[in-house]
Amino acid sequence: MKKKKLLIVEDEKNLCLLYKEELTKEGYQVTAVSDADSALKQIKTKAFDLIITDIRMPARNGIELITQIMALRKDVPIIINTAYQSYKHDFMTWAADAYIVKSASLDELKAKIKELVG
Numbered sequence: 001m002k003k004k005k006l007l008i009v010e011d012e013k014n015l016c017l018l019y020k021e022e023l024t025k026e027g028y029q030v031t032a033v034s035d036a037d038s039a040l041k042q043i044k045t046k047a048f049d050l051i052i053t054d055i056r057m058p059a060r061n062g063i064e065l066i067t068q069i070m071a072l073r074k075d076v077p078i079i080i081n082t083a084y085q086s087y088k089h090d091f092m093t094w095a096a097d098a099y100i101v102k103s104a105s106l107d108e109l110k111a112k113i114k115e116l117v118g
Helices: 013-025 036-045 063-071 084-090 091-095 108-118
Strands: 003-011 029-033 052-053 080-082 098-101
Touching: 003 013, 003 036, 013 029, 029 036, 036 052, 036 063, 036 098, 052 063, 052 108, 063 080, 063 091, 080 108, 084 098, 098 108
Parallel strands: 003 029, 003 052, 052 080, 080 098
Antiparallel strands: none
């Protein structure tokens, strides 16, 4: 079975490494980048099955990134993974397929990935 390809956009280096390690163990092929511009470069050159993005990042934020992803690839599910609950009520985040508030456990994130891409 072909591994599902995930793109993680997370500016916090340690979290980026943790997500990459944990999701690779789960059997996914993971590409991790630290900002929206790098994410857009990846999306333009590679096909991903799922994109996981933070909201608060330097330069362009995750909401701007989602808008740009939607213009390029409407078919790719997006998970917002953020420390901030407050954005959940921002209608711009509703374009994402899931909104997860970061926690010490990655169980909710892993379950949502499985639900969206298997």
